[in-house]
Amino acid sequence: DTGVSQDPRHKITKRGQNVTFRCDPISEHNRLYWYRQTLGQGPEFLTYFQNEAQLEKSRLLSDRFSAERPKGSFSTLEIQRTEQGDSAMYLCASSPPQAAGNTIYFGEGSWLTVV
Amino acid sequence: SQKIEQNSEALNIQEGKTATLTCNYTNYSPAYLQWYRQDPGRGPVFLLLIRENEKEKRKERLKVTFDTTLKQSLFHITASQPADSATYLCALVYSSASKIIFGSGTRLSIRP
Numbered sequence: 001d002t003g004v005s006q007d008p009r010h011k012i013t014k015r016g017q018n019v020t021f022r023c024d025p026i027s028e029h030n031r032l033y034w035y036r037q038t039l040g041q042g043p044e045f046l047t048y049f050q051n052e053a054q055l056e057k058s059r060l061l062s063d064r065f066s067a068e069r070p071k072g073s074f075s076t077l078e079i080q081r082t083e084q085g086d087s088a089m090y091l092c093a094s095s096p097p098q099a100a101g102n103t104i105y106f107g108e109g110s111w112l113t114v115v
Numbered sequence: 116s117q118k119i120e121q122n123s124e125a126l127n128i129q130e131g132k133t134a135t136l137t138c139n140y141t142n143y144s145p146a147y148l149q150w151y152r153q154d155p156g157r158g159p160v161f162l163l164l165i166r167e168n169e170k171e172k173r174k175e176r177l178k179v180t181f182d183t184t185l186k187q188s189l190f191h192i193t194a195s196q197p198a199d200s201a202t203y204l205c206a207l208v209y210s211s212a213s214k215i216i217f218g219s220g221t222r223l224s225i226r227p
Contacts, residue, residue, distance in 0.1 A: 004158075033214070042119075042204050042217035043159065056214055091158055101147035101166065102208045102215060106158030 002026060004107035006092050012113045013082055020078045021110045025094030032075050033104060034067055035091040036060075043091055049075060082114045117142050119218035121205055127224045128195050136190040136221045138205030144183040145207035150190050153202045153220065162203075163190075195225045 005024040013019050025032050030051050035043035046065070047057045051072035061067075064082075069075040079086055089111050093104040120139045128134045138148070146167050151159035165172045165181045165188065172179045178191040192199050202220040 035217075040219065042206075042219045045214045045216065048214055093158075101149060101164040102213070103149065103161050103164060104215060105161065108158050109156075 004092055004094055004105055006090075006107040006110045008110060009108065010111045010113075012115060015084060015114055016081055018078065018080045019082055019112060020076055021090050021092075021112075023075045023077070023092030023094075023107060025074070025092070026096075026105055029094035029096050029105070030072070031095045031097075031099070031104075032069055033093040033095075034075070034077050035093065037089045037091055037109070038087075046077070046090075079112075082112075084114045087112055087114045117207065117216055119205060119207060119216060121203075121218040122221040123219070125222040125224060127226060130195060130197060130225050130227050132195055134192040134195045134199070134223055134225070136203050136205075136223065138188040138190065138218055140186050140207060143209075144186065145209050147208040148179075148181055148188050149206040149208065149215070150177075150179060150188075151204040151206060151217075153204055155202075159204055159217075192223075197225045197227055200224050 007022045033048040034046040037043045045058050046061050047067050049069040052069050064080045067077045089109040091106055091109045093106040095104045118141045149164050150162045153159040163179050165179045176193045180189045202222045204220045205218040207216045
């Protein structure tokens with residue numbers, strides 16, 4: 001499968017613990033996006049990268065959230081000191097250079113439950 | 116800030132009929148408007164894209180319209196099938212370098 005890959009698919013963690021999600025985009029896609037989605041809502045933008053540069057970061061992303069894409073390939077999203085409000089599906093998406101209308105391709109998401 | 120409104124109520128349609136979903140937005144019009152399909156527990160899948168200067172776009176049984184005066188897009192599925200049951204998301208793109216902003220989606224159910 002050459003789609004966007006996310007790992008782990010499910011994570012249950014205790015409040016206060018740190019969690020890290022990994023995203024492997026489609027090969028040769030230079031843009032990578034992170035979104036968060038809760039039940040009944042659409043995906044909420046968190047941040048995006050073009051190659052290794054983080055070009056935009058949502059104000060929703062508190063200091064407890066950090067994302068990296070060190071070599072312009074895979075990306076990680078880390079949440080420190082998790083809170084119950086962080087429970088959501090974290091979606092990664094990627095797009096190729098000059099994608100028509102910025103069409104993006106999503107992974108299957110990483111579900112986070114904070115207990 | 117930009118707001119996107121989609122039918123908050125689920126839409127229930129008889130198989131074979133045309134389903135019409137609405138996406139309304141505030142403020143200025145995007146350069147592109149996209150529609151995605153999302154099945155429960157899965158990531159969204161891109162369906163169609165329409166540009167600001169286009170009025171209508173078709174792909175098989177799907178049709179999208181874009182009215183920048185009304186600030187509205189309509190998404191039609193003709194000859195609907197139970198397999199079309201899913202949540203449909205509208206998304207706005209303001210430039211090729213910008214993020215994509217999603218609506219909250221409309222859940223569509225097609226009954227046999």
